[in-house]
Amino acid sequence: MPITSxxxxxxxxxxxxxxxxxxxxxxVALLSNPYNQRVPKVTIDGKTIEFEHGELPYHEHGKPExxxxxxxxxGIHLEHACGGNCACTTCHVIVNSGMENLSEMxxxxxxxxxxxxxxxxxxxxxxxxxxxxxxxxxxxxWNINYVxxxxxxxxxxxxxxxxxx
Numbered sequence: 001m002p003i004t005s006x007x008x009x010x011x012x013x014x015x016x017x018x019x020x021x022x023x024x025x026x027x028v029a030l031l032s033n034p035y036n037q038r039v040p041k042v043t044i045d046g047k048t049i050e051f052e053h054g055e056l057p058y059h060e061h062g063k064p065e066x067x068x069x070x071x072x073x074x075g076i077h078l079e080h081a082c083g084g085n086c087a088c089t090t091c092h093v094i095v096n097s098g099m100e101n102l103s104e105m106x107x108x109x110x111x112x113x114x115x116x117x118x119x120x121x122x123x124x125x126x127x128x129x130x131x132x133x134x135x136x137x138x139x140x141x142w143n144i145n146y147v148x149x150x151x152x153x154x155x156x157x158x159x160x161x162x163x164x165x
Contacts, residue, residue, distance in 0.1 A: 040052035040101065042070055043136040044093075049074045049133075060084075062127030063103075067093060070131060078139065084127035091126035093137040101133030117142055 039052050051070055062084030063070035068091050071078040072157035086108050099122060109128040116123055118140045
């Protein structure tokens with residue numbers, strides 16, 4: 001169905017008008033379960049938090065409403081040596097459930113996440129994946145406090161100096 005005809009079906013409910021659009025699975029998911037999509041539950045390493053879309057203060061680290069942005073807003077530590085600019089992999093997370101409730105991976109993230117240690121098919125960068133609904137992620141144990149404990153960035157070479165000995 002062409003996009004123009006989808007938008008001209010004003011008599012159909014909003015979700016029904018978008019249902020036939022290719023590549024818009026996240027829009028359909030967002031509209032078909034309004035409470036869980038407006039106030040998603042994000043579980044990070046067993047700690048569950050909720051946030052309301054559009055209500056988080058943006059911290060200029062990663063994309064707005066990304067896992068990193070949510071962590072910063074809710075006081076959960078997630079490494080981000082590059083400031084959330086998709087230039088390292090210190091915010092690497094593994095999605096246990098809810099992959100369909102995250103934004104699609106763009107080319108920049110796909111290229112960068114391939115460099116993450118412990119890469120899995122469910123790996124994402126916390127600074128890049130925008131939360132659209134309920135999601136459960138884990139921070140790989142090798143990554144917890146890697147940079148803050150003196151480790152240099154594995155992807156930026158000398159851009160982030162190693163800790164003092």
